[in-house]
Amino acid sequence: MVRDLSTLAKYPFLNDTKQFIKENGPSINELLEGLFYERARTIGIERLDNAFKNGDVGNRSLASNTDRIMEIFSYPIARMVAVSVGNNYFKRRYALGEAIHAYKNLLNERPNFLVDVSKELNIYTEYLENLGIIKVFFKDYLRYAPTRYKKWKMVNRDMDDGYVKISIRDITRLILESLRIRIEKELDSRKSNKTIEKVFSSEIKRFKEIVNVHRKKIEEAPVGKLSYEKLPPCMKDILTAIQAGENVPHMGRFALVSFLNSLQLSTNEILKIFSNAPDYQEERTRYQVEHITGSSSSTSYKSPGCDKMRTYGICPVEKMDELCREIRHPLSYYSAKWKKEKNKK
Numbered sequence: 001m002v003r004d005l006s007t008l009a010k011y012p013f014l015n016d017t018k019q020f021i022k023e024n025g026p027s028i029n030e031l032l033e034g035l036f037y038e039r040a041r042t043i044g045i046e047r048l049d050n051a052f053k054n055g056d057v058g059n060r061s062l063a064s065n066t067d068r069i070m071e072i073f074s075y076p077i078a079r080m081v082a083v084s085v086g087n088n089y090f091k092r093r094y095a096l097g098e099a100i101h102a103y104k105n106l107l108n109e110r111p112n113f114l115v116d117v118s119k120e121l122n123i124y125t126e127y128l129e130n131l132g133i134i135k136v137f138f139k140d141y142l143r144y145a146p147t148r149y150k151k152w153k154m155v156n157r158d159m160d161d162g163y164v165k166i167s168i169r170d171i172t173r174l175i176l177e178s179l180r181i182r183i184e185k186e187l188d189s190r191k192s193n194k195t196i197e198k199v200f201s202s203e204i205k206r207f208k209e210i211v212n213v214h215r216k217k218i219e220e221a222p223v224g225k226l227s228y229e230k231l232p233p234c235m236k237d238i239l240t241a242i243q244a245g246e247n248v249p250h251m252g253r254f255a256l257v258s259f260l261n262s263l264q265l266s267t268n269e270i271l272k273i274f275s276n277a278p279d280y281q282e283e284r285t286r287y288q289v290e291h292i293t294g295s296s297s298s299t300s301y302k303s304p305g306c307d308k309m310r311t312y313g314i315c316p317v318e319k320m321d322e323l324c325r326e327i328r329h330p331l332s333y334y335s336a337k338w339k340k341e342k343n344k345k
Contacts, residue, residue, distance in 0.1 A: 051097025
């Protein structure tokens with residue numbers, strides 16, 4: 001089924017949109033330098049600005065076919081520029097902005113359309129019209145559902161012949177997560193284009209500066225009782241990776257949260273630190289933090305020592321300093337730094 005231009009403009013990641021671009025699109029040089037597509041280039045940059053600042057690529061008028069065509073071609077432009085910026089945090093933030101925008105639009109779509117979109121994103125679904133629900137293959141459900149929450153846990157869902165029954169609204173949440181992951185992977189697999197770097201040199205430079213300013217603010221901002229400069233290299237590495245949107249193993253996140261908890265930071269103060277991550281979701285992060293700190297369970301986990309950090313592969317041995325070699329626990333490092341500063345006064 002060929003979809004109308006309005007649908008293609010709202011969901012530029014669809015196969016139909018890609019086919020439209022392939023059949024009707026201009027050459028890459030015309031798209032990047034032609035006067036007719038100047039508006040598409042402007043919107044492409046706007047998508048990136050909105051995603052970074054607001055977490056959503058934003059709405060624009062789709063009243064005319066020209067509006068819709070410019071919106072469609074702004075999508076590949078935004079993606080190419082995001083790749084050329086070359087920063088993981090920026091790419092993750094943009095991917096989330098596209099996924100959030102699609103999610104908001106999908107909330108107003110009919111079930112059959114949602115099923116079609118799900119299948120394009122490799123989420124195997126079936127719409128049970130007589131019951132008004134959607135069935136999702138259990139492996140896809142587990143892959144994309146936020147099962148840390150009570151509502152989403154498998155024990156609270158009906159399953160029939162390998163398929164989990166969910167509401168029409170819930171399928172949009174799975175699509176959001178699947179789309180975010182897909183866009184991230186696609187951006188990571190692309191290489192920067194010299195022509196893009198030339199045409200959008202000023203915008204790329206500006207985005208890089210924005211990211212650098214953002215990172216410096218994170219590093220310099222005091223949070224509760226935490227001093228970034230006194231953190232041991234391992235915790236600096238984990239924190240920097242999280243805030244850059246890089247994949248941090250579970251033990252890395254566990255080590256950081258338990259470390260911060262040992263420093264008597266409150267749940268909200270820990271959440272504030274994680275909130276700078278491009279894919280930050282407060283409910284999910286709060287659940288994980290409260291579980292580790294014992295706020296929502298009977299167990300408060302201790303921060304792992306240096307031996308365990310090395311065992312888990314999260315000790316940056318190449319960044320160890322003299323103090324690292326003298327102590328056996330990240331907390332001892334942090335404490336020693338405080339004492340050293342105190343003795344100077």
